[in-house]
Amino acid sequence: MIKAVLFDFDGTIADTAPDLGRALNRQRAARNQPPLPIELIRTEASAGARGLLNLGFNLKPGDPEYQALREEFLSFYTEQLCQDTRLFPGITELLEQLDNQAIPWGIVTNKPARFTQPLMHLLNLYHRAACIISGDDTPYSKPHPEPLLTACRQINTPPDCCIYLGDDIRDVQASLAAGVKPVVALYGYLGNCASPETWGAAELINHPGDLLYYV
Known part of the structure; x- marks a missing residue:
C-alpha cells in the first residue's frame, strides 16, 4: 500500500528549462555564439550545470575552463531563478488531491539547496511539502539511494510504501x-x-x- 509520494524537481514538478536555458544562452551570447533552442536545452536540463555546459560548450568536469563557466552559469541562473519556471500542467491538481487524501509528498532532487529552497517558496510549495531533500543535503546524490532513504526517514514511511516520480534514468x-x-x-x-x-x-x-492510479 502506497502511503507517500516523492517527486524529482526539474522536469517532474517544475519546468525549469526556460530559466536554465536563459543562463546558458547568456553565456553563449557573451562569447558570440548563437542561442540554443529550448527543445534542445530540455533534453539536458535534468543534468543541471554539468549537462548544460556540456551541451553549450562541450565541457565536462575536469576540463580547464569548466569550473569558471560553471560558477558563471550558476550566478546567471541565480539572478533570474524563477522568471519563466512554472509547475507542469496537472501538478497543482495532483498535489491538491494528495493533500485532500492526507497522503504526504516531498521533493528529492540533485538540485542544490540554494536553488531548491527559494524555488519551492516562489512556487508556493515549501510549506506543503513533507520533506525537501536537495542535492547537497546528503553525502551522495542520485542515482545513489541515500537521498530517497533520507526522505523516507524524514516522513517516517518505509521505502516500499513510497512512490518516486522522476524523469531521468537516475x-x-x-x-x-x-x-x-x-x-x-x-x-x-x-x-x-x-x-x-x-x-x-x-x-x-x-x-x-495519472499518478493517482497508483496511490
Missing part, C-alpha cells in the same frame, strides 16, 4: 536501489538515455494526474 536507479517504487514522468525532460521503457520502471505516466 531517478529509476535510485528508486530501485532504495526499495521505492519508481514511476517515470514521460511528460518530463527524459535526457538522452535509452528509451524510458528500458529503464526498469514498471509504471510510466503521460500526465501528472
Whole structure:
C-alpha cells in the first residue's frame, strides 16, 4: 500500500528549462555564439550545470575552463531563478488531491539547496511539502539511494510504501536501489538515455494526474 509520494524537481514538478536555458544562452551570447533552442536545452536540463555546459560548450568536469563557466552559469541562473519556471500542467491538481487524501509528498532532487529552497517558496510549495531533500543535503546524490532513504526517514514511511516520480534514468536507479517504487514522468525532460521503457520502471505516466492510479 502506497502511503507517500516523492517527486524529482526539474522536469517532474517544475519546468525549469526556460530559466536554465536563459543562463546558458547568456553565456553563449557573451562569447558570440548563437542561442540554443529550448527543445534542445530540455533534453539536458535534468543534468543541471554539468549537462548544460556540456551541451553549450562541450565541457565536462575536469576540463580547464569548466569550473569558471560553471560558477558563471550558476550566478546567471541565480539572478533570474524563477522568471519563466512554472509547475507542469496537472501538478497543482495532483498535489491538491494528495493533500485532500492526507497522503504526504516531498521533493528529492540533485538540485542544490540554494536553488531548491527559494524555488519551492516562489512556487508556493515549501510549506506543503513533507520533506525537501536537495542535492547537497546528503553525502551522495542520485542515482545513489541515500537521498530517497533520507526522505523516507524524514516522513517516517518505509521505502516500499513510497512512490518516486522522476524523469531521468537516475531517478529509476535510485528508486530501485532504495526499495521505492519508481514511476517515470514521460511528460518530463527524459535526457538522452535509452528509451524510458528500458529503464526498469514498471509504471510510466503521460500526465501528472495519472499518478493517482497508483496511490
